[in-house]
Amino acid sequence: MLATLFLYPVISLFGPAHGHDEFYPFFRWNLFSASAEIRGDSVIIIKEIGGVPLAKPTIFYDLGPYFAAARTKDVRLAKLLDNLVRAERSGDHAVSDHLTSVINETFMPDQAQVKYDVAVITYNALQRYRTGEILKTSIIKSTDKRL
Numbered sequence: 001m002l003a004t005l006f007l008y009p010v011i012s013l014f015g016p017a018h019g020h021d022e023f024y025p026f027f028r029w030n031l032f033s034a035s036a037e038i039r040g041d042s043v044i045i046i047k048e049i050g051g052v053p054l055a056k057p058t059i060f061y062d063l064g065p066y067f068a069a070a071r072t073k074d075v076r077l078a079k080l081l082d083n084l085v086r087a088e089r090s091g092d093h094a095v096s097d098h099l100t101s102v103i104n105e106t107f108m109p110d111q112a113q114v115k116y117d118v119a120v121i122t123y124n125a126l127q128r129y130r131t132g133e134i135l136k137t138s139i140i141k142s143t144d145k146r147l
Helices: 002-013 076-090 093-107 125-131
Strands: 038-049 052-059 113-124 136-146
Touching: 038 076, 038 136, 076 093, 076 113, 076 136, 093 136, 113 125
Parallel strands: none
Antiparallel strands: 038 052, 038 113, 113 136
């Protein structure tokens, strides 16, 4: 205990020279000091429901009045969309078509006819939280659901 009381001030006075930011545990130690400012997510962008075009293309999770899965923010959809994007980018159309049918049957049973895009959106997390701004939208697949 006494050694700690003596050593800590000595190390802090005679510690690393200027230009060294970190000397654990005496000077600025940060576990997660940096994080990505720009993020990307796979999403569904709905363009038309029941043969009626939407005023503007809208992200699936913002259409709770039309889809139960959007109201409950079903997170299984995000993983499925990541797999679908990966399949499209690698050219595996059989997997992509299967995952599209899973989306139609599992996440959109409420509507008989829906036109939508599977896309990757890029955004600044803080700006999107504040204003809803999306920096870039990359369409991966355009498709529709019909009964």
